[in-house]
Amino acid sequence: MTLRLYIVQRATAMLMLPLILGHLVIIFYASAKGVSAADILGRTAGSVGWAVYYGAFVLLTAAHGAIGLRTIAMEWGRLSQRAADALMWGTGLLLLALGLRAVAAVVAPGSLA
C-alpha cells in the first residue's frame, strides 16, 4: 500500500466510525420495531440531512473497501500493482455508483417509476 492510500484508508476508517455506530443504532431500532418501506422512506424521502449522511457514508465506504481489496489482491491474489490499481478503481467506482443510486432511491423514491 502506498503512503497516500494508507492515509486515505485510515482517514476513511476514522470518519466512518460515528457513521457506523449510527448505522448500527438504526439497524437495531428498525429490527426491534419492525419497519416497512413506508417507514424507511418516510424518514429519508426529501431529507437533505439523510442524503448527506448516506452520501458521505457511501463515498467513504467505496474508497475504504476498494483500497482494502487492492491490498488483498496484491498479497493473496499476487496481482501486479498495475492490475491491483485497476481493480481498486473499478470496484471503487462501481460501489460509488451503486451506493449513490441507492441514496437517490431512498431520498427521492419513485423518481424512476
Added chain:
Amino acid sequence: MTLRMEARRATGYRRDRLWRAAMVHRLSGLLLAMFLPLHFLALGLAIEGEGKLQGFLAWADQPLVKLAEVVLVALLAVHLVGGVRLLVIENLAWRDNQKALATGALVAAVVIALAFLFIQLR
C-alpha cells in the same frame, strides 16, 4: 524432524492471537465488500417506487434471511472493533497488552452480535 513437525513450525505464527485478529479483520472486510453491492441494489429498488422496496422487505422477512442479517451485523461489528483496535495501536501510546486489546475487541463484537441475535429472535 518429521514433515508434520516442520509444517507445524512453519505455520506456528497462525496460532498467535494477533495474527488471528488481523486475519479476522481482513476476512470480515472482504465479506462486507462482497455484500455491499447487494445492499445497495436492494435499497436501490426504491428508485422504482415504495412498492418494489416493500416487496423485497416482505421477502426478507424469513428465518434464513434474518439469520444472514445477524451474520452481517456480526461482520460489521467485528470489522468495526478490529478497526478501532488498529487505530489505537497506530495512533495512541504503545501498550504492552496488545493481546488483551484484541480479546477485548472480539468480546465487544460478540456482545453486539448477540444483542442483535436476541432482537431478531424476539
